[in-house]
Amino acid sequence: MEDISGALALIGYGLAAIGPGIGIGIIAGNAVQAMARQPEAAGMVRTTMFLGIAFAEALTLIGFVLFFIA
Amino acid sequence: MIWAAFECDPATDIICKPEFVNELFETHTIFSIGGFDVNRAILLMFLAAFVAIGLLWFAFRKPAVVPTKFGAAMEAVVGFVRDEIAIGIIGPTGIKYFPYLLSVFLFVLIGNLFEVTPFINFPITSRMAIPLFLSLLTYFIFVGVGIAKNGFHYFSGIAWPKSVPAGLRPLVGLIELVSTFVLRPITLAVRLFANLVAGHVMLTLLLASGVVFISQVGDIGFRSAIGLGWFTVGMAIFVFEIAVAALQAYIFTLLSAVYIQTSVHPEH
Numbered sequence: 001m002e003d004i005s006g007a008l009a010l011i012g013y014g015l016a017a018i019g020p021g022i023g024i025g026i027i028a029g030n031a032v033q034a035m036a037r038q039p040e041a042a043g044m045v046r047t048t049m050f051l052g053i054a055f056a057e058a059l060t061l062i063g064f065v066l067f068f069i070a
Numbered sequence: 071m072i073w074a075a076f077e078c079d080p081a082t083d084i085i086c087k088p089e090f091v092n093e094l095f096e097t098h099t100i101f102s103i104g105g106f107d108v109n110r111a112i113l114l115m116f117l118a119a120f121v122a123i124g125l126l127w128f129a130f131r132k133p134a135v136v137p138t139k140f141g142a143a144m145e146a147v148v149g150f151v152r153d154e155i156a157i158g159i160i161g162p163t164g165i166k167y168f169p170y171l172l173s174v175f176l177f178v179l180i181g182n183l184f185e186v187t188p189f190i191n192f193p194i195t196s197r198m199a200i201p202l203f204l205s206l207l208t209y210f211i212f213v214g215v216g217i218a219k220n221g222f223h224y225f226s227g228i229a230w231p232k233s234v235p236a237g238l239r240p241l242v243g244l245i246e247l248v249s250t251f252v253l254r255p256i257t258l259a260v261r262l263f264a265n266l267v268a269g270h271v272m273l274t275l276l277l278a279s280g281v282v283f284i285s286q287v288g289d290i291g292f293r294s295a296i297g298l299g300w301f302t303v304g305m306a307i308f309v310f311e312i313a314v315a316a317l318q319a320y321i322f323t324l325l326s327a328v329y330i331q332t333s334v335h336p337e338h
Contacts, residue, residue: 043154047154047158047159047324050317050320050321050324051321051324051325051328054261054321054324054325055257057261058257058260058261061260061261061264061265061268062257062260062264064264064267064268065260065263065264068267
């Protein structure tokens with residue numbers, strides 16, 4: 001069982017990366033759309049985009065840290 | 071980790087891993103002062119603080135109408151933190167928190183950039199103590215500001231939000247309580263820590279594989295070609311890590327500002 005634990009943690013990290021990956025894609029895509037439609041709001045959109053990416057990314061990074069702890 | 075890679079015999083056993091994953095996070099004590107063990111991370115932490123102070127001091131010691139190139143660059147950085155983060159997020163009263171945000175931004179930025187500085191190659195923010203301490207500072211500031219501005223209403227406003235229907239208030243209040251007082255400091259610290267650890271491990275693995283494959287394998291041929299490939303990928307990641315270092319410093323400061331903003335204007 002001990003031999004397989006490292007591999008299981010890797011699989012867990014991979015699963016944790018799926019959702020935020022999709023989420024970051026949606027955030028960035030919609031941000032690009034918003035910037036293209038309203039270039040004068042680009043600065044505000046960019047700040048909000050980074051915020052959204054940071055929140056979505058946190059879940060993956062928690063998975064990454066748990067990979068070391070597990 | 072590079073030394074561990076050199077110690078294994080590439081001819082027979084190319085895959086060697088540390089016995090214990092904590093070896094990645096051990097820093098050896100260099101010397102001790104009165105019971106305090108000083109290691110590389112602590113020395114680099116002081117270096118980062120001195121570099122940050124030195125940058126600001128050299129840029130702004132002689133205010134001139136036409137600044138030098140270096141002064142103009144520093145003015146751009148300081149102006150960016152003041153206008154985009156402090157005033158842009160918190161609002162006109164944000165200038166009060168601007169010194170804290172600028173210090174955090176510069177310290178985290180320099181600490182992150184140590185990752186790609188030749189001969190240092192070690193991001194101090196990849197040791198949990200430093201991001202955790204910075205995020206606890208932000209935590210105490212935003213809770214303190216919330217209590218100072220709103221009194222007890224700060225807690226009741228989070229636990230019993232007026233803007234949602236009455237039936238949902240206990241549920242939303244519980245989620246908000248946990249996310250504000252437990253998850254915020256943890257995710258703020260873990261985000262910075264994990265990004266830098268991931269980058270550091272990735273860089274070390276790729277560049278060390280390149281070096282080991284090229285130098286340790288005797289015959290020049292197929293294996294050194296693989297090593298050259300690893301080294302090229304490592305160099306590409308190197309450039310990417312510079313962008314990550316700057317971006318994570320920006321995001322850490324931005325989120326600190328956002329958290330303070332939610333305490334200053336709790337209704338928004």
